[in-house]
Amino acid sequence: MEGLEDRSSKMIRDCIQFQGYIPGKSIDEVKKKYGLKRVVKLASNENPYGASPKAIEILKNFKDLHLYPDPSYEELKQRISEYTGWEFERIVIGAGSDGILETLFRILIERGDEVVIPIPTFPYYHTLTRISCGREVLVKRGRDFRIESDITNAITEKTKLILICNPNNPTGNDEREETIREIVESTKAIVFIDEAYIEFADSRFDIDEENVIIARTFSKAFGLANLRIGYARLPSWLIKYYKAASTPFPISTIAEKVAIASLEDINWMKSCVKKIKSERERLYKEMSKIVKVYPSQANFLFFETGIDSSLVTEELMKRGVIVRDCKNFIGCKNNIRVSVGKPEDNDLFLECLRDVYDSIDGNSGMW
Amino acid sequence: MEGLEDRSSKMIRDCIQFQGYIPGKSIDEVKKKYGLKRVVKLASNENPYGASPKAIEILKNFKDLHLYPDPSYEELKQRISEYTGWEFERIVIGAGSDGILETLFRILIERGDEVVIPIPTFPYYHTLTRISCGREVLVKRGRDFRIESDITNAITEKTKLILICNPNNPTGNDEREETIREIVESTKAIVFIDEAYIEFADSRFDIDEENVIIARTFSKAFGLANLRIGYARLPSWLIKYYKAASTPFPISTIAEKVAIASLEDINWMKSCVKKIKSERERLYKEMSKIVKVYPSQANFLFFETGIDSSLVTEELMKRGVIVRDCKNFIGCKNNIRVSVGKPEDNDLFLECLRDVYDSIDGNSGMW
Numbered sequence: 238m239e240g241l242e243d244r245s246s247k248m249i250r251d252c253i254q255f256q257g258y259i260p261g262k263s264i265d266e267v268k269k270k271y272g273l274k275r276v277v278k279l280a281s282n283e284n285p286y287g288a289s290p291k292a293i294e295i296l297k298n299f300k301d302l303h304l305y306p307d308p309s310y311e312e313l314k315q316r317i318s319e320y321t322g323w324e325f326e327r328i329v330i331g332a333g334s335d336g337i338l339e340t341l342f343r344i345l346i347e348r349g350d351e352v353v354i355p356i357p358t359f360p361y362y363h364t365l366t367r368i369s370c371g372r373e374v375l376v377k378r379g380r381d382f383r384i385e386s387d388i389t390n391a392i393t394e395k396t397k398l399i400l401i402c403n404p405n406n407p408t409g410n411d412e413r414e415e416t417i418r419e420i421v422e423s424t425k426a427i428v429f430i431d432e433a434y435i436e437f438a439d440s441r442f443d444i445d446e447e448n449v450i451i452a453r454t455f456s457k458a459f460g461l462a463n464l465r466i467g468y469a470r471l472p473s474w475l476i477k478y479y480k481a482a483s484t485p486f487p488i489s490t491i492a493e494k495v496a497i498a499s500l501e502d503i504n505w506m507k508s509c510v511k512k513i514k515s516e517r518e519r520l521y522k523e524m525s526k527i528v529k530v531y532p533s534q535a536n537f538l539f540f541e542t543g544i545d546s547s548l549v550t551e552e553l554m555k556r557g558v559i560v561r562d563c564k565n566f567i568g569c570k571n572n573i574r575v576s577v578g579k580p581e582d583n584d585l586f587l588e589c590l591r592d593v594y595d596s597i598d599g600n601s602g603m604w
Numbered sequence: 605m606e607g608l609e610d611r612s613s614k615m616i617r618d619c620i621q622f623q624g625y626i627p628g629k630s631i632d633e634v635k636k637k638y639g640l641k642r643v644v645k646l647a648s649n650e651n652p653y654g655a656s657p658k659a660i661e662i663l664k665n666f667k668d669l670h671l672y673p674d675p676s677y678e679e680l681k682q683r684i685s686e687y688t689g690w691e692f693e694r695i696v697i698g699a700g701s702d703g704i705l706e707t708l709f710r711i712l713i714e715r716g717d718e719v720v721i722p723i724p725t726f727p728y729y730h731t732l733t734r735i736s737c738g739r740e741v742l743v744k745r746g747r748d749f750r751i752e753s754d755i756t757n758a759i760t761e762k763t764k765l766i767l768i769c770n771p772n773n774p775t776g777n778d779e780r781e782e783t784i785r786e787i788v789e790s791t792k793a794i795v796f797i798d799e800a801y802i803e804f805a806d807s808r809f810d811i812d813e814e815n816v817i818i819a820r821t822f823s824k825a826f827g828l829a830n831l832r833i834g835y836a837r838l839p840s841w842l843i844k845y846y847k848a849a850s851t852p853f854p855i856s857t858i859a860e861k862v863a864i865a866s867l868e869d870i871n872w873m874k875s876c877v878k879k880i881k882s883e884r885e886r887l888y889k890e891m892s893k894i895v896k897v898y899p900s901q902a903n904f905l906f907f908e909t910g911i912d913s914s915l916v917t918e919e920l921m922k923r924g925v926i927v928r929d930c931k932n933f934i935g936c937k938n939n940i941r942v943s944v945g946k947p948e949d950n951d952l953f954l955e956c957l958r959d960v961y962d963s964i965d966g967n968s969g970m971w
Contacts, residue, residue, distance in 0.1 A: 281671075281672050283670050283671055283672065285670075286670075287667065287668075287669065287670045288670050292669060293666075293669060296663040296664065296666055296858075297663065297664050299660075299663055300654065300660055301654075301830060302654065302655035302659060302660060302827060302828050302829070302830045302831060302862065303650050303652075303653075303654045303827035303829055303830070304648075304650055304830055305650065305823075305829045305830065306830055332699065332851070333853070335851060335852070336851065339851060343735055343736075344735075347714065347715060347737065348714060348715075364848075368710055368711075368848065369710075370714065456672075460669060460670035461669050461670065462669075462670055462671060462672045463668060463669050463670070463671055463672065463673055463856045463857050463858065464669060465853055465856065481731075481735065482735045484699070484702060484703065484706060485702070486700070486832055489830045489831050489832065489856075489859075490830050491663075491830065491831070492856075495669065
């Protein structure tokens with residue numbers, strides 16, 4: 238059916254020249270493939286301690302599966318307003334921060350519009366730009382992966398959106414407030430600040446301007462990745478367009494109630510973050526003895542593998558640890574991202590990492 | 605911030621000239637507003653008997669809120685394949701059939717592309733076309749609301765998508781197989797057949813061509829509206845583009861498991877459908893004595909109000925019944941859509957409807 242495929246559109250012809258999201262291997266797949274009893278997954282930046290028990294409790298009593306959600310999400314927005322200090326009226330709820338970004342692309346980007354993306358960063362930014370037929374303007378980060386002021390040279394009259402992940406996935410660094418402020422002030426384009434990992438950062442800043450959007454998620458620190466609950470603060474003028482373009486029911490009532498329960502049990506989240514940060518520092522110290530690892534303000538660590546990162550990923554997997562090979566992250570060459578797990582999981586990872594590099598040293602011809 | 609708003613895009617400037625989805629009033633709001641003790645909502649075509657108890661049971665044991673879903677949705681697709689008889693490889697899962705249609709718009713529609721929509725129909729078709737800056741080509745349905753062959757006159761070389769809801773929301777009629785086949789054969793555009801209500805229809809047909817997509821949902825007959833689980837059969841050539849353009853995790857693992865449990869307990873769905881169809885016929889007969897009501901192949905009835913439909917909607921609400929005023933459905937003038945509820949809910953609706961029209965006859969000056 239060449240004719241149909243050819244006629245069918247923009248995207249089919251020229252925008253979708255890439256693969257969509259490629260999920261990592263599951264624990265069960267790896268167990269089966271390598272005949273392993275114990276496999277840990279440190280590939281998706283999940284909270285290893287799980288959701289608040291009070292959130293899990295919500296599921297036990299929910300029966301109204303047959304009713305549509307109330308799309309105002311009023312109570313959740315109220316709680317988010319208390320948690321963040323953001324104005325209630327400017328908060329929107331989405332299917333993960335991904336869902337919020339999808340809606341923004343629907344509002345803002347059409348063929349040829351420029352989207353500025355500092356690399357390396359979260360791959361979905363590239364995907365969304367391409368399927369919207371936007372033009373990606375890629376800007377390399379500085380030596381410590383922080384965004385440099387020279388990014389403003391890449392911003393033109395055609396720039397509609399600038400995507401900043403802070404702390405950045407996969408590199409783990411945070412950004413300098415003055416640089417972000419400089420970007421915001423240099424342009425009328427919308428600066429989208431993705432704070433998915435902000436709960437793990439030591440410091441934070443708030444830039445509230447007419448062209449700034451801050452997005453967050455319950456998927457990471459709150460341990461609710463399965464339900465995909467995101468939220469954002471929009472400038473007031475954008476709200477009506479967002480509401481018009483958003484999917485009518487981005488999250489279920491179950492998700493709303495679970496998120497509310499998680500905010501009510503904020504100490505659970507805080508104690509998870511504390512444990513994860515403490516393990517992150519231990520892991521950083523231990524990894525530094527083996528590889529070039531970068532400091533992190535998130536719940537993962539990013540390191541140079543020296544040799545082919547796919548080989549190291551595979552060798553770790555053979556030993557029972559699933560990590561994220563960053564080979565397909567634009568701007569990465571030989572890097573791996575490893576999530577901070579529970580102490581025993583991190584121990585296994587460290588042990589395997591040592592073993593992999595020991596065997597490299599001993600068998601350099603094998604690599 | 606006029607400058608920013610003005611610059612920000614296509615859509616902000618010229619596509620979003622409409623309101624987004626306007627949800628109906630909730631039961632609690634109506635109770636409060638009119639001081640009522642009993643209010644029934646027959647406005648959203650929900651299954652009044654709820655989800656299968658086995659589906660609800662799933663929620664009680666789910667704890668892995670912190671883990672991302674497995675985006676292959678393999679087991680669910682396998683069960684859907686058994687339920688529908690469709691090839692496994694051609695099935696995709698989405699956030700409701702709405703979510704599937706959103707992804708298709710991302711693949712297919714850009715500024716100026718034509719989308720043919722027989723009216724009146726599901727309002728979200730209009731919303732999606734407009735936010736994609738597509739050009740709506742509206743075609744009036746025939747006397748019984750069925751699509752007529754002359755729709756093919758509206759299909760041009762610029763047509764990318766033809767949206768057919770069968771049975772149709774809000775009118776409740778089904779379509780003639782020969783007409784749909786004629787449309788499919790007349791064009792290379794994609795014909796999207798939305799079978800959200802197919803379980804309530806007396807007969808069905810399957811057209812399987814390279815330009816046909818059939819979408820369905822668990823929201824209606826299966827009573828899972830809260831979780832937004834849709835699925836579709838795509839032509840094989842479209843799968844790779846769909847996968848590239850789809851959001852990575854359209855449904856949660858909870859939703860997947862609940863849908864699987866619902867398919868395993870298919871008799872629950874069948875018994876709900878049987879009761880709803882039987883009530884639909886009773887309601888049709890009784891309503892016919894009061895208003896001009898149309899036969900329905902779905903879980904709702906569509907009727908002419910004679911006078912201003914917003915007034916009738918309001919009068920019904922004052923008496924404790926929430927229905928859907930079709931005033932904002934393009935192609936409707938004075939129509940209401942009422943969902944088939946439980947027998948006692950339908951009794952209340954019939955009583956209120958009689959009362960409203962009695963008071964009209966008695967107080968014609970009041971209206």
